[in-house]
Amino acid sequence: MKEYFSFDDRLGISVPDLPMELAEYSIETQQEILLYWEQIRGSIPDRISDLEIQINQKQALLSNESNFPRSCKLNTEIAELASIINDLWLWYRANEVLSTKAHH
Template identity: 70%
Template sequence: MKEHFSYDQRLGISIPNLEMEWAHNSEETQEAILFHWEKIRGSIPDRIAELENTINQKQAQLSNENNFKKSCDLNSEIAELASIINDLWLWYRANQIMADKMHQ
């Protein structure tokens, strides 16, 4: 599946890397890709929960932080984690659209 997926370091998951037209893949390959993606997609809520836990920890640090620069750094880190969560939800939801199109 390495030719159909690439690991996204920022998101912490592999994402589809479909360079070939979907219809040009054999039915067996299409099914394998969908099955692999479903396994990845199933892990997205757990990944989001990990990131939310990290955000909560950083927010707790932020509430006790008196150093302005450190507060700014924590805010930036929280914003980046929230952005990653948003992107993960987009990938999670995109699967339904992608799967519907692939099955047509």
């Protein structure tokens, strides 16, 4: 099933990379894709939790940082981690979209 997914370095997970609409695949392939995606999807909350820990660590460093350029760098890093979390939640909810496409 890995041929239907590509690893996203930024997100730290594999995401669907389907050359066709899901409904265009055989029922068996659709089921395999959805099962594989469900396994990846199940790991997303843990990935988000890890990123939240990193944000908390950077926020703790930021609260004690007096060097302005370093504060700016930490803020940028926190913002990027928050953006990744947002994108992961979007992918987490994408399961509904994939399942809906398979049934049309």
